[in-house]
Amino acid sequence: MTAAAGTARAVWRRPPLIRNPRLRWAIYGGSLVYLVLAFASVDVNWTRVYEGLDRGLRFVEGFLVPDFVSRWGDIAQGMQESLTMTVTATVVGIMVSVPIGIGAARNIAPLPIYLACRGIIALSRSFQEIIIAILFVAMFGFGPFAGFLTLSFATIGFLAKLLAEDIEDIDEAQAEAIRSTGAGWWQVVNYGIQPQVMPRLIGLSLYRLDINFRESSVIGIVGAGGIGATLNTAMDRYEYDSAAAILILIIVIVMLAEYGSSIIRQRVQ
Amino acid sequence: MLRLQNLTKTYRTGDRALNGVSLTVEPGQVVGLIGPSGAGKSTLIRCINRLVEPSSGQVTLGDTALTGLGHGSLRRARRRIGMIFQEYALVERLTVMENVLSGRLGYVGFWRSFFRKFPPDAVSKAYALLDRVGLSDHVDKRADALSGGQRQRVGIARALAQDPDLLLVDEPTASLDPKTSRQIMRLIVEICDERGLPAIINIHDVALAQSFVRRIIGLKSGEVVFDGAPNELTDAVLTRIYGEEDWSATIRPVDEESDDQVDDPDAEAEHHGPAEVLDRERMAGLS
Numbered sequence: 001m002t003a004a005a006g007t008a009r010a011v012w013r014r015p016p017l018i019r020n021p022r023l024r025w026a027i028y029g030g031s032l033v034y035l036v037l038a039f040a041s042v043d044v045n046w047t048r049v050y051e052g053l054d055r056g057l058r059f060v061e062g063f064l065v066p067d068f069v070s071r072w073g074d075i076a077q078g079m080q081e082s083l084t085m086t087v088t089a090t091v092v093g094i095m096v097s098v099p100i101g102i103g104a105a106r107n108i109a110p111l112p113i114y115l116a117c118r119g120i121i122a123l124s125r126s127f128q129e130i131i132i133a134i135l136f137v138a139m140f141g142f143g144p145f146a147g148f149l150t151l152s153f154a155t156i157g158f159l160a161k162l163l164a165e166d167i168e169d170i171d172e173a174q175a176e177a178i179r180s181t182g183a184g185w186w187q188v189v190n191y192g193i194q195p196q197v198m199p200r201l202i203g204l205s206l207y208r209l210d211i212n213f214r215e216s217s218v219i220g221i222v223g224a225g226g227i228g229a230t231l232n233t234a235m236d237r238y239e240y241d242s243a244a245a246i247l248i249l250i251i252v253i254v255m256l257a258e259y260g261s262s263i264i265r266q267r268v269q
Numbered sequence: 270m271l272r273l274q275n276l277t278k279t280y281r282t283g284d285r286a287l288n289g290v291s292l293t294v295e296p297g298q299v300v301g302l303i304g305p306s307g308a309g310k311s312t313l314i315r316c317i318n319r320l321v322e323p324s325s326g327q328v329t330l331g332d333t334a335l336t337g338l339g340h341g342s343l344r345r346a347r348r349r350i351g352m353i354f355q356e357y358a359l360v361e362r363l364t365v366m367e368n369v370l371s372g373r374l375g376y377v378g379f380w381r382s383f384f385r386k387f388p389p390d391a392v393s394k395a396y397a398l399l400d401r402v403g404l405s406d407h408v409d410k411r412a413d414a415l416s417g418g419q420r421q422r423v424g425i426a427r428a429l430a431q432d433p434d435l436l437l438v439d440e441p442t443a444s445l446d447p448k449t450s451r452q453i454m455r456l457i458v459e460i461c462d463e464r465g466l467p468a469i470i471n472i473h474d475v476a477l478a479q480s481f482v483r484r485i486i487g488l489k490s491g492e493v494v495f496d497g498a499p500n501e502l503t504d505a506v507l508t509r510i511y512g513e514e515d516w517s518a519t520i521r522p523v524d525e526e527s528d529d530q531v532d533d534p535d536a537e538a539e540h541h542g543p544a545e546v547l548d549r550e551r552m553a554g555l556s
Contacts, residue, residue, distance in 0.1 A: 173354060184374075187379055
């Protein structure tokens with residue numbers, strides 16, 4: 001073809017994303033102007049920042065000498081509450097999420113059930129854990145029960161949604177083959193779908209266990225029990241050394257959970 | 270005996286996949302169904318066990334009118350119809366034995382199947398079938414650990430575990446090499462002969478179809494345009510089914526009985542790419 005055209009063309013440019021050059025430069029320029037103005041509008045009180053440095057320094061100093069001893073009783077109790085809350089909430093959350101996740105998968109659930117399950121998921125996902133925790137603390141009082149409910153509820157939105165999406169992504173041929181043998185609906189789920197989604201469900205559950213532990217330390221701050229409540233108390237008393245001890249424990253436990261779950265996830269592939 | 274009367278399928282997208290197909294398969298007869306991609310081959314066999322719901326027309330197997338069956342009776346009818354799939358459609362993470370036993374799902378209750386407690390005669394039959402297809406050594410392997418030919422053998426064993434009265438076979442060799450393709454086709458046809466089992470085999474490889482089945486049906490744009498013996502497939506007939514092309518390399522010489530003739534790689538590579546069409550059909554038939 002090039003030979004026939006007579007000239008060998010050696011220049012090629014990728015076609016730009018926005019073809020119209022005026023529109024293209026208007027969008028680039030406009031974005032830049034907006035960013036400059038937006039950064040300029042962020043109000044920084046430099047004197048306050050300077051004063052805060054001092055507090056920040058004390059915080060860091062506290063970290064350098066974490067105090068596990070003087071509040072050990074509180075810390076141990078908080079940790080125990082948090083771990084209990086995490087495990088129970090994750091187990092209950094999984095048990096509730098699995099049927100909801102199956103119901104929210106469009107390829108296997110009838111439309112009314114699909115809509116109902118998607119509704120529950122949307123409700124659970126639209127509220128951040130802290131907001132739910134505040135509500136449950138108001139309803140059931142301070143303590144780990146409110147935290148347990150909060151984490152269970154949040155787990156549903158997370159797990160059911162991802163499970164439903166995984167079910168929608170399965171290899172249909174496998175489920176079709178099971179259906180063609182005359183298998184019932186539950187048998188198709190058990191034979192044609194479950195083996196395909198199980199590794200991911202296990203991985204997500206372990207991941208959610210991680211998240212729930214971290215969240216349990218946050219929702220404690222609004223009164224839902226656990227290590228978060230202990231941490232909050234320590235901060236209020238300016239006991240940064242104890243707070244540091246708590247944070248270090250949280251980091252260690254999260255890392256252990258992370259490490260453990262990655263090993264298990266590799267095994268179940 | 271399987272009888273299709275005036276079977277029509279129009280997908281919701283408006284694509285008419287089948288247009289008044291009528292045909293009869295006699296007891297024990299193995300039929301090869303050929304035709305270009307998108308001719309409606311997959312739709313046709315899926316309309317028989319109603320994995321795809323036909324728009325109109327009748328399907329009768331023995332005395333049962335399959336079209337018009339309710340949910341429960343359709344399930345019971347599907348037990349009698351074994352299906353073998355393109356790309357095997359095994360449950361990859363289950364063992365070979367579980368895949369074969371899944372052919373019995375229509376016969377056992379949910380909890381028995383959930384705990385994998387199949388009746389002893391089903392298990393011994395599954396062992397016998399695995400022996401018949403040559404996989405006795407792979408019983409507890411996961412399906413995804415097997416080679417393509419082995420997987421299709423599991424697929425055959427699963428279909429036979431149903432004790433079917435009819436076998437529907439959808440492109441059994443589409444992802445296999447020429448040698449394995451021939452072994453699999455031979456196994457399917459042999460088993461059908463052993464059991465007097467009628468079968469419809471969708472196959473895009475004309476030469477392979479010619480050497481293994483005694484009746485060939487040509488489908489084009491959802492209509493039957495040829496129905497006859499393999500040696501009646503002439504240049505003119507293939508052009509009617511597939512369109513204009515040089516067919517000299519594809520047609521098996523009538524007087525040639527040797528199998529090796531068809532191992533010509535050109536003939537094997539003749540038609541390809543039915544996978545995406547099948548996907549489209551399957552997705553369209555899902556809900």
